Amino acid sequence: xxxxxxxxxxxxxxxxxxxxxxxxxxxxxxxxxxxxxxxxxxxxxxxxxxxxxxxxxxxxxxxxxxxxxxxxxxxxxxxxxxxxxxxxxxxxxxxxxxxxxxxxxxxxxxxxxxxxxxxxxxxxxxxxx
Numbered sequence: 105x106x107x108x109x110x111x112x113x114x115x116x117x118x119x120x121x122x123x124x125x126x127x128x129x130x131x132x133x134x135x136x137x138x139x140x141x142x143x144x145x146x147x148x149x150x151x152x153x154x155x156x157x158x159x160x161x162x163x164x165x166x167x168x169x170x171x172x173x174x175x176x177x178x179x180x181x182x183x184x185x186x187x188x189x190x191x192x193x194x195x196x197x198x199x200x201x202x203x204x205x206x207x208x209x210x211x212x213x214x215x216x217x218x219x220x221x222x223x224x225x226x227x228x229x230x231x232x233x
C-alpha cells in the first residue's frame with residue numbers, strides 16, 4: 105500500500121489549493137482516507153476524512169472552507185481548500201484506514217490517528233498573510 109500526497113504550495117490568505125492523494129494497493133472505495141496536518145511545533149491533527157461509503161467528516165475549523173472528494177476509478181482523494189488562512193499552514197498528510205469498509209460512522213473514529221495504518225509522505229501548504 106502506498107499513498108502519494110501532492111498539491112501543496114505557497115498561497116496568499118484567501119486563496120485556494122487542491123491537494124491530491126493517490127492510493128495504490130487499496131481501493132479508496134473500500135478503505136476510508138483521511139487528511140491530517142501538522143504545523144511546526146504542534147501535534148498532527150485531523151482535518152477531514154471520507155469513509156468507504158462516501159460520508160465526509162471535517163474538523164470544525166475547516167467546515168465550509170474545505171471539501172473532500174474522491175475519484176474511485178483512479179483511486180484518488182482530493183482536498184479542495186478555499187478561503188485559506190495563515191493558520192492553515194502545515195504539512196498535510198493523507199492516510200488510509202486499516203479496516204475494510206468499516207461500519208463505523210462516528211467522527212471520533214475517523215479523526216483518530218490510530219484508525220489509519222498507512223500514511224503518505226506529506227505535502228507542505230504555506231499560507232501567507
